[in-house]
Amino acid sequence: xxxxxxxxxxxxxxxxxxxxxxxxxxxxxxxxxxxxxxxxxxxxxxxxxxxxxxxxxxxxxxxxxxxxxxxxxxxxxxxxxxxxxxxxxxxxxxxxxxxxxxxxxxxxxxxxxxxxxxxxxxxxxxxxxxxxxxxxxxxxxxxxxxxxxxxxxxxxxxxxxxxxxxxxxxxxxxxxxxxxxxxxxxxxxxxxxxxxxxxxxxxxxxxxxxx
Numbered sequence: 001x002x003x004x005x006x007x008x009x010x011x012x013x014x015x016x017x018x019x020x021x022x023x024x025x026x027x028x029x030x031x032x033x034x035x036x037x038x039x040x041x042x043x044x045x046x047x048x049x050x051x052x053x054x055x056x057x058x059x060x061x062x063x064x065x066x067x068x069x070x071x072x073x074x075x076x077x078x079x080x081x082x083x084x085x086x087x088x089x090x091x092x093x094x095x096x097x098x099x100x101x102x103x104x105x106x107x108x109x110x111x112x113x114x115x116x117x118x119x120x121x122x123x124x125x126x127x128x129x130x131x132x133x134x135x136x137x138x139x140x141x142x143x144x145x146x147x148x149x150x151x152x153x154x155x156x157x158x159x160x161x162x163x164x165x166x167x168x169x170x171x172x173x174x175x176x177x178x179x180x181x182x183x184x185x186x187x188x189x190x191x192x193x194x195x196x197x198x199x200x201x202x203x204x205x206x207x208x209x210x211x
Contacts, residue, residue: 027060028067035071047209052076052200054186058097059083066137069093074207076200078186079103086133092164092172093138094207098196100182101157115178117157119146131159134174139166152193155180171210175203 004020012020039046051072053061058080065075066082069089076096099106101115110124122128135142141163149156161174182192189195 028064031064032068032071045208046071047211048073048207049209050074050076050200050204050207052078052197053080054078055080055184062095062134065089065093065095070209073209074204076203078196079105079184081130082133082137086137088139088166089137091210092140092166094171094173094203095134095138096175096177096200096203097134098177098179100185100187100192101178101180102183105184117148117155117178117180119159121157121159121176121178131161131174131176134176135161138172138174139164140172140174141165151179151199152189152195154182154193156194171207 009017009020035046035049038044049072051061051064052075053059055078058077059082060080061075062077062080062082063084064072065077066084066087066089069091072093074094074096076098078098079100099115101107101117103115106126107114110126115121115124115127122131132142134140140161142161143163144159144161147158147160149158157178157180159176161176164172166172179187179192179194182194185191187194187196
């Protein structure tokens with residue numbers, strides 16, 4: 001995806017334009033080629049490949065979930081949204097979104113000091129739009145359940161969307177998690193008590209691509 005518009009490039013000095021004006025790399029094609037290369041050189045289970053990313057990386061893994069759902073069994077994003085059109089992917093896919101209730105990039109935009117840890121989260125139009133985009137992309141109904149979980153001593157508000165509109169047995173779901181006391185960080189047990197990698201593995205380990 002372009003980092004600068006044509007108008008923005010035109011407004012730069014020639015020196016700055018030379019630094020910014022370069023051919024775009026196809027990141028999705030790179031990931032597909034990387035997976036092909038790994039499969040050709042190593043004994044891997046191609047039905048159990050997963051992706052997760054944080055911030056810009058979360059936006060990228062969200063894109064992979066839409067454009068490469070045929071290659072990933074499940075995907076997660078932390079503090080990074082869906083920046084491509086929420087068109088249905090190659091298949092419905094399990095997806096986990098997580099973020100912090102103190103993420104200043106979100107709270108400042110919403111004019112609050114912290115996000116609530118209850119279903120009133122959906123009362124914020126940008127969050128409702130974010131969730132709605134994922135539901136459209138992954139073939140899910142807006143019906144959901146709410147749980148206030150305790151992970152490593154911290155509260156986690158979790159909305160789970162499991163009603164598929166893609167047909168019975170699709171196996172797709174969307175979990176939306178907001179973690180108490182977390183800013184714009186990927187929690188790893190050192191910067192925050194929650195170890196997100198462990199939580200994701202509990203989800204990922206049960207998922208595989210259909211045969």
